Amino acid sequence: MHRADHHQPAAARPFRLLVTGGGTGGHTYPALTAVRTLRARLGAAGQGLEVLWVGTAEGLEARVAANEGIPFATVATGKIRRSSNPLKMASPANVRDMFRVVRGILQARKVVADFAPDVVLATGGYVAVPVGRAAGRCGAPLVVHEQTVRLGLANRMLARIAARFAVSSESTVPLLPEGARARAVVTGNPVRPEVFHGVPAKAVEALGLYGFDPHLPTVYVTGGAQGSLQINGLVEEALPWLLTGANVVHQCGAAHADGLRARAAALPPHLAARYLVTPFVGPELPDVLALADVVVSRSGAGTIAELTALGKASVLVPLASSAGNEQAHNAGHLQDSGAAVALLGEVTADGLCRAVAPLLSDPSRRAEMAHRARAQGRPDAAERLVDVLLEAAAAK
Numbered sequence: 001m002h003r004a005d006h007h008q009p010a011a012a013r014p015f016r017l018l019v020t021g022g023g024t025g026g027h028t029y030p031a032l033t034a035v036r037t038l039r040a041r042l043g044a045a046g047q048g049l050e051v052l053w054v055g056t057a058e059g060l061e062a063r064v065a066a067n068e069g070i071p072f073a074t075v076a077t078g079k080i081r082r083s084s085n086p087l088k089m090a091s092p093a094n095v096r097d098m099f100r101v102v103r104g105i106l107q108a109r110k111v112v113a114d115f116a117p118d119v120v121l122a123t124g125g126y127v128a129v130p131v132g133r134a135a136g137r138c139g140a141p142l143v144v145h146e147q148t149v150r151l152g153l154a155n156r157m158l159a160r161i162a163a164r165f166a167v168s169s170e171s172t173v174p175l176l177p178e179g180a181r182a183r184a185v186v187t188g189n190p191v192r193p194e195v196f197h198g199v200p201a202k203a204v205e206a207l208g209l210y211g212f213d214p215h216l217p218t219v220y221v222t223g224g225a226q227g228s229l230q231i232n233g234l235v236e237e238a239l240p241w242l243l244t245g246a247n248v249v250h251q252c253g254a255a256h257a258d259g260l261r262a263r264a265a266a267l268p269p270h271l272a273a274r275y276l277v278t279p280f281v282g283p284e285l286p287d288v289l290a291l292a293d294v295v296v297s298r299s300g301a302g303t304i305a306e307l308t309a310l311g312k313a314s315v316l317v318p319l320a321s322s323a324g325n326e327q328a329h330n331a332g333h334l335q336d337s338g339a340a341v342a343l344l345g346e347v348t349a350d351g352l353c354r355a356v357a358p359l360l361s362d363p364s365r366r367a368e369m370a371h372r373a374r375a376q377g378r379p380d381a382a383e384r385l386v387d388v389l390l391e392a393a394a395a396k
């Protein structure tokens, strides 16, 4: 599988995509969606697709690639902690990590040269840096995709060498380094196709929601892939009120499910029957989203892309410490267009109840918000990103 293959006519051999990125769901799922969409597009034209994913062994991407049957390779990564103090720069952890960085660069060059991709897609995370740079050296066009409005560090480091820089929002373009702006394309943030095909009744069956009251709206509470301690605390305090007017599915992360279950068990049985707490929502996520009338959530880029593509009324509680405060930015941006309510700054259970109450009691209000959310969505983001990948490969 080497360079000689390039002399064959394009249709005679499979298209070769090297994907790199991961760490969080936010970086991993858009890459997975791009792979599936590209495979479908090429398949319709009678061409095959070979994919290699380069990520970290401990990241979500390793599991996702394994489930999807995508060959997976790792390269060493390290974190260089900058400091004005030379002694700190020479700390054992930093020196060890510097060696890892150098090793990662050499490994990445070999992986990219051996696979000889038609195009490399980088979706963020430390691992994407050596691989993206190796693409430049090996003559493979690099497409970077940024999910958030603000640029992630890895993507910023790759911006200058990217053949195309795909962004999820127009407002990211002016934030790109000057030389990269002309190569920016607004694609949106790809949403997994199955998210569009949820069926409420399937969520009831999969999660056993038989105690839910069908006459009441359903709230889906989610803290992002890991759950959110802050949101869990707010919802726990608000539960006795919340359950008088709604059913609640609460995704809480691995650490807190038992405490929340105990709390619910102490409620009157007719209220407890309207509450389902679960550490993580797996394949039934599309069905849960379809069931939800209102979503209470962190404002990570992946979640926002899903809520807007579907058109869901939401109350957003941004992660205050997200890089560059990007979650507050995402939430504020939606609130400005009436597409969500953003709870910024100090948030109390009372504040959460006041934000949720009008959406529960007034269906026309949540329909209006859902409509405005959908206007912000980009359900065709995966197709647009695939356009960019194919164009970059063709322009080589």
Ligand SMILES: CC(=O)N[C@H]1[C@@H](OP(=O)(O)OP(=O)(O)OC[C@H]2O[C@@H](n3ccc(=O)[nH]c3=O)[C@H](O)[C@@H]2O)O[C@H](CO)[C@@H](O)[C@@H]1O
Pocket: 024, 025, 026, 027, 029, 147, 148, 222, 223, 224, 225, 226, 251, 279, 280, 281, 282, 285, 299, 300, 301, 302, 303, 304, 306, 319, 322, 323, 326, 327
């Ligand atoms: C803590 C942190 O660093 N957060 C960042 C991380 O978000 P993080 O990856 O945590 O969150 P996102 O909102 O981007 O994506 C979460 C994804 O996981 C899915 N999901 C979540 C819970 C669940 O039970 N089941 C499930 O399938 C969601 O539907 C979504 O598709 O990357 C995002 C994209 O770069 C950033 O915007 C976030 O600021």
